[in-house]
Structures are given as structure tokens and as C-alpha cells.
Amino acid sequence: MLPRPVPFAEMPGWRADRVAEAIPAFLSSCAVLARMPGERSLGGAGPLARSAGDFAGPCAEAAALPPGDEAAARAFLERRFTAWQVGEDVLTGYYEPELRGSPTRTDSFATPLHARPPELVEVDLGQFAADLRGRRTSGVVRDGRLHPFADRAAIVGGALDGQGLELAWVDDPADAFFLQIQGSGRVRMADGRVLRLGYAAQNGHPYFAVGRALLESGALTRENVSMQSIRAWLAAAPPAEAAALMNRNPSYVFFRPLPGLPPEAGPLGALGAPLTPQRSVAVDRTQTPLGAPVWVAGAMPRLAVAQDTGGAIRGAARADLFTGWGDAAADQAGRMRDRAALFVLVPN
Numbered sequence: 374m375l376p377r378p379v380p381f382a383e384m385p386g387w388r389a390d391r392v393a394e395a396i397p398a399f400l401s402s403c404a405v406l407a408r409m410p411g412e413r414s415l416g417g418a419g420p421l422a423r424s425a426g427d428f429a430g431p432c433a434e435a436a437a438l439p440p441g442d443e444a445a446a447r448a449f450l451e452r453r454f455t456a457w458q459v460g461e462d463v464l465t466g467y468y469e470p471e472l473r474g475s476p477t478r479t480d481s482f483a484t485p486l487h488a489r490p491p492e493l494v495e496v497d498l499g500q501f502a503a504d505l506r507g508r509r510t511s512g513v514v515r516d517g518r519l520h521p522f523a524d525r526a527a528i529v530g531g532a533l534d535g536q537g538l539e540l541a542w543v544d545d546p547a548d549a550f551f552l553q554i555q556g557s558g559r560v561r562m563a564d565g566r567v568l569r570l571g572y573a574a575q576n577g578h579p580y581f582a583v584g585r586a587l588l589e590s591g592a593l594t595r596e597n598v599s600m601q602s603i604r605a606w607l608a609a610a611p612p613a614e615a616a617a618l619m620n621r622n623p624s625y626v627f628f629r630p631l632p633g634l635p636p637e638a639g640p641l642g643a644l645g646a647p648l649t650p651q652r653s654v655a656v657d658r659t660q661t662p663l664g665a666p667v668w669v670a671g672a673m674p675r676l677a678v679a680q681d682t683g684g685a686i687r688g689a690a691r692a693d694l695f696t697g698w699g700d701a702a703a704d705q706a707g708r709m710r711d712r713a714a715l716f717v718l719v720p721n
């Protein structure tokens with residue numbers, strides 16, 4: 374459907390959430406936007422397209438709101454923003470996993486997590502064609518031409534060996550695989566030290582959901598497919614079969630250390646702001662501008678902030694809710710697959 378402006382009162386469940394609880398997440402975005410040039414595009418299509426400068430006024434007003442004041446927060450949102458209905462799609466969840474790791478390779482810790490290769494080139498396709506605005510790809514330049522970078526199977530097979538790109542080694546290939554899907558995580562070393570990792574780059578290959586392959590083969594059904602059931606299948610399968618399934622997804626994510634991130638803070642999203650559990654969502658930035666509040670009218674209506682993106686998040690109404698870290702967050706994210714209507718709030 375084409376986006377259309379709607380009165381706030383027409384958004385399902387608008388009175389059911391304490392929207393003041395989303396203001397801190399919005400302010401964390403404002404801190405990032407304030408460091409950007411005003412003309413910097415944040416994404417969004419058609420009437421939803423916005424730049425960093427468009428948020429200057431709302432950000433200044435939000436900073437003056439009394440913390441936790443529900444009436445003031447609601448009045449601010451309804452006065453400073455226009456709500457656009459963009460459609461209905463699947464709402465999924467993601468979280469920040471914690472893995473067991475080692476700074477060096479051992480017999481037990483043999484799966485590497487890689488830093489971004491220096492030869493990897495990222496291309497903003499929107500700089501070359503207006504209809505590709507917000508789209509990006511990655512590759513490697515050889516003989517003056519951009520070529521596809523190594524896919525997952527090639528990298529797992531050793532394509533990056535010997536370059537010193539290993540940030541850590543973990544003890545479970547499936548854990549590394551799901552860490553790449555989540556985009557950030559924590560690696561706990563044997564000495565108790567925790568390495569925080571954030572998204573650095575992606576190899577340019579399209580994301581393929583391995584759950585689809587398990588559905589097509591009959592190994593799982595639509596009723597029981599979840600992160601938990603996929604992980605259970607991988608754990609029960611012979612290692613070669615598990616590796617072959619994971620390699621069906623050619624996308625591969627590279628990480629960067631986040632040494633200054635305190636343990637009580639969420640990981641950094643694509644916008645550069647720490648993610649807030651239950652209040653941050655990943656969106657398709659070609660359709661929705663990063664930094665914009667988003668009303669998610671699903672099973673649990675809530676106000677969130679568009680602060681991240683994801684390889685599987687495509688479409689105006691597609692969203693991925695950040696649930697936090699820890700076992701409860703993992704369980705919620707792995708099972709979340711709900712229908713939800715999305716309303717994007719953009720500054721007037």
C-alpha cells in the first residue's frame with residue numbers, strides 16, 4: 374500500500390502503551406543526529422524521506438521533556454510528528470547473544486569471528502541511480518572492476534586465512550552463524566573478560582533464511598519453525614550437513630570491537646546509537662528513515678525507534694524488534710513472528 378497520513382487516534386492501540394518509555398531511545402538517536410551534517414539523508418521513500426536536520430527541532434524539544442511524563446511525551450509526539458500508515462507485515466525479533474570464546478585458536482575454540490577485510494569495498498548504489506537510493510553492495514576491486522566478494526562457503530573454507538582478521542575464536546559454528554544474523558554480540562573469554570562486537574560490514578551477498586530450506590525439505594513446519602527449532606536441527610545433524618545448511622546463506626558479516634561500550638548498554642545499531650530493549654527496531658531504510666519513531670501495532674502495541682537495519686528486513690512495513698540480551702531476550706526473539714501494522718512518525 375502507498376503510505377498515507379492518519380490521525381494518531383486511528384493507530385490501533387495508540388493509548389495502550391506508555392510512550393514516554395520510548396523517549397530515551399529517541400534521545401539516544403538525537404545525540405547521533407546532532408553530530409551529522411543537516412543534509413545527511415537518513416533514508417525513507419517519498420513523503421517519508423528525511424535528513425538529519427529535520428530532527429533538530431523535535432530533538433531539542435524532546436530533551437526538555439520531564440522524564441517519564443506520559444502526558445507531555447504524548448502531546449509532544451502528536452504535535453511535532455505526522456503518522457504515516459505504511460502497511461502490515463511480519464514482525465520478528467532479534468537480540469544480542471553471548472558466546473564462549475578464546476583470543477587464540479584451540480581444539481575447542483576453532484570457529485573464527487572476522488574483522489572487516491581491508492580489500493572489501495562498500496558501494497552506495499543510490500549515488501549512481503536514484504531508483505537505488507538506500508541500496509548498498511560490497512565487493513572487491515580487481516583490474517578496475519568491482520567483483521563479488523567471497524561467499525560464506527568460501528570464507529568458512531579458509532578464503533581469509535592468514536590475514537590476521539580473527540577477532541576471537543568460538544566453540545560452536547552455529548553460535549557464530551546466529552551471531553552474524555543478530556549483527557552484534559558479546560564473547561565471554563575463559564578469564565571472564567567480555568569482548569563486545571558490533572557490525573562492521575557484510576560481504577555483499579544476499580541473505581538467505583535457512584529456515585526456508587528446512588521448510589522446503591519438510592524437516593520443519595510453518596507452525597514450529599523458529600530460531601530454537603533451527604538450532605535444534607543444527608545440533609542434531611551431522612556436522613557436514615549442518616555446515617552445508619548454514620552455507621546455503623551466502624551472506625557473511627564482519628565485526629568490530631566496541632571497547633568503550635558498558636555492559637548495561639545495548640549494542641550499536643546502524644544509526645550508531647545504542648539499542649534499547651523493546652524500544653528499538655530494525656527497518657528497511659530505503660522506506661523508513663533511521664531515527665524516526667515507529668508505532669508497531671501488533672500483539673503488544675508499542676512505540677519504538679528506527680535505529681537499525683538488517684539483511685532480511687525488506688519492505689515498508691517489515692520490522693525487527695530488538696529484545697535485549699540474556700536468555701529471556703533470546704527466547705522472545707527466537708519465537709517472535711507476528712503480524713503487525715506499522716506507522717512511521719516523521720517530523721512535520
